[in-house]
Structure formats: C-alpha cells, structure tokens
Amino acid sequence: MALSVTNPIGAALDRTKRILFKPFDIGKWFVLGFCAFLAYLGQGAGGGVPPGGGGGGGPSSAEAVEWIKANLGAVIAVGLIVLILMLVIGLLILWVQSRGKFMFLDGVVHNRGAVVAPWKAFRLHGNSLFLFSFAISIGMFVIVMLIVAFGVMLAWPDIQSSEFGSASVLAIVIGLPLLLGAGIVYGIIAVLLEDFVVPTMYLRNARVMPAWRIVRAEVLAGHLGTIILYFLMKIVLAIAIVVIAIMATCLTCCLAAIPYLGTVILLPLYVFTRCYPVCFLEQLGPSWKFFPPDPPEPEAPQAV
Numbered sequence: 001m002a003l004s005v006t007n008p009i010g011a012a013l014d015r016t017k018r019i020l021f022k023p024f025d026i027g028k029w030f031v032l033g034f035c036a037f038l039a040y041l042g043q044g045a046g047g048g049v050p051p052g053g054g055g056g057g058g059p060s061s062a063e064a065v066e067w068i069k070a071n072l073g074a075v076i077a078v079g080l081i082v083l084i085l086m087l088v089i090g091l092l093i094l095w096v097q098s099r100g101k102f103m104f105l106d107g108v109v110h111n112r113g114a115v116v117a118p119w120k121a122f123r124l125h126g127n128s129l130f131l132f133s134f135a136i137s138i139g140m141f142v143i144v145m146l147i148v149a150f151g152v153m154l155a156w157p158d159i160q161s162s163e164f165g166s167a168s169v170l171a172i173v174i175g176l177p178l179l180l181g182a183g184i185v186y187g188i189i190a191v192l193l194e195d196f197v198v199p200t201m202y203l204r205n206a207r208v209m210p211a212w213r214i215v216r217a218e219v220l221a222g223h224l225g226t227i228i229l230y231f232l233m234k235i236v237l238a239i240a241i242v243v244i245a246i247m248a249t250c251l252t253c254c255l256a257a258i259p260y261l262g263t264v265i266l267l268p269l270y271v272f273t274r275c276y277p278v279c280f281l282e283q284l285g286p287s288w289k290f291f292p293p294d295p296p297e298p299e300a301p302q303a304v
Contacts, residue, residue: 038100
C-alpha cells in the first residue's frame with residue numbers, strides 16, 4: 001500500500017482544529033494541556049541558565065584542589081548523594097512521562113480532556129514503555145562511555161606527555177564519527193518509539209516488545225523509502241514548529257516558556273505533533289484506524 005508523508009499533514013491540521021476549536025473549550029485546553037505536559041515532561045526546552053560573570057576574590061584553583069584533597073571523603077559522599085538524587089528524579093520523570101504519552105494520545109484520539117481515567121487505564125502500557133526507555137537510555141550511556149574510553153585509550157600517549165599530537169587527532173577523527181553514529185541511531189529509535197510504537201501499543205493493547213514486532217512487520221517492512229521520507233518530513237516540520245514556538249513565546253512576552261502554561265498556550269503544536277504520525281499510520285488500512293467515526297452533521301430544518 002502506497003503511503004504519503006504529505007497527506008497526513010492536512011489530516012492532522014483538520015484533526016487539530018476539530019479537537020481544539022470546534023468548539024473551543026478552555027477547560028479541555030487546560031486538561032489536555034496537562035496531559036501533553038506530562039507526555040513531554042523533560043523533553044521540552046527549559047529555561048536558559050544566565051552566564052555567570054567572572055570575578056576576583058574567589059579561592060584559587062590550587063587552594064580548591066588542596067581543600068578537595070583534605071575533604072575527599074566528604075566530597076565523594078556528597079557527590080554520590082547528588083548522583084543518586086539526580087538518578088531518582090530522572091527515573092521519576094521518565095516514569096510519569098511514559099504514562100503521560102498514553103494519556104495525551106487517548107485525549108487526542110477521543111477528543112477529550114481526562115486525567116484520572118487514562119492514568120489508571122494505561123498503567124501497564126506506561127510501565128512497559130518506561131522499562132524499555134530506561135533500558136535504551138542505559139544502553140546508550142554504556143555505548144557512549146565505551147566510545148569515550150576508546151578515544152582516551154587512543155589519545156593516552158598525548159595525555160601522558162601533556163601535548164596535543166597525532167594520537168589526540170586520531171582519537172577525535174575516530175571518536176566523533178562513532179559518537180555521531182550512536183546519536184543518530186538513538187534518535188531513529190526514539191522517533192520510531194514515539195511515533196509508531198506508542199500508538200501501536202495504544203491501538204493493539206500491546207506491550208512494548210510485541211508492538212515493536214508489529215511495527216517492524218506492518219509499518220517498516222516494504223516501506224523503507226517512505227519511512228526515510230517520513231524522517232525528512234519530520235525534520236522539516238520540526239523546524240517549522242520551533243519557529244512558530246519561538247514566535248509565540250515572543251508574542252506572549254515569554255509566557256509560552258513557562259512550564260505547563262506554555263504547553264497550554266502551544267497546545268495546537270502539541271496536538272498536531274501527536275496527530276501527524278497517527279494520521280500517517282491510518283493510511284495502512286482499517287486495522288490501523290485510531291479516530292472514531294465523526295458524528296453525522298445535523299440536518300438542516302426543512303421549510304414548511
């Protein structure tokens with residue numbers, strides 16, 4: 001079956017207008033915006049950190065090194081506590097985000113704003129997605145560390161001699177393409193997971209690994225060229241969405257940059273972003289229909 005990467009754009013725009021503006025319901029905006037906020041928790045652009053100004057009067061680097069040596073045990077203990085706290089917070093965000101993705105998708109598909117019911121209904125789906133996402137993140141971290149270790153090993157002669165020589169150049173020439181390749185692979189997996197696997201889990205009531213198999217067999221197989229075009233279209237759409245988001249942030253005096261409130265203000269962008277891959281998948285046939293049939297238009301009263 002021939003798939004288009006442009007036709008779903010119009011379908012997604014129509015669906016976005018129908019969900020958010022026909023009719024306009026501010027209450028639904030805030031509830032659906034909250035689901036979108038959870039779905040993209042930790043993924044959106046955060047506030048920038050203002051650059052720190054350099055000033056005199058602080059301790060020198062030599063004094064700092066001596067202090068660290070004298071308090072090495074305390075420094076290690078504090079470092080471990082901070083690391084553990086960061087890990088716990090990161091896992092909590094990933095867990096909530098995994099559940100939120102199904103809550104937001106359910107709200108988009110059924111054109112409603114709901115929190116409690118979908119939060120409970122998609123517990124198993126969210127937990128399955130959380131475990132897979134965590135495993136992928138750990139795997140990516142290990143791969144990056146191995147590449148960095150390999151680069152350090154290549155550059156070790158220069159590191160020992162405290163100079164930037166041929167060994168350092170070799171480490172950069174080999175290490176950077178490996179890091180770039182790993183990043184590209186991770187990005188492809190993330191897009192496939194977000195755009196195809198999560199909707200498949202939702203539609204087929206499947207956990208993450210069976211959903212991957214369905215996507216491989218019914219979406220990817222025989223559509224490699226179209227999937228490549230899909231990724232290119234995603235890049236184009238992402239650029240357009242970023243430009244619109246920046247303009248909206250400026251026009252709202254940076255209100256769109258505030259967490260949650262910004263999600264509500266930019267909700268049409270979030271809904272379109274969720275609708276586009278779903279509309280793309282619906283081209284695969286009746287077994288891939290997500291949206292319920294539209295209610296019939298009310299008949300115009302006949303003149304007596």
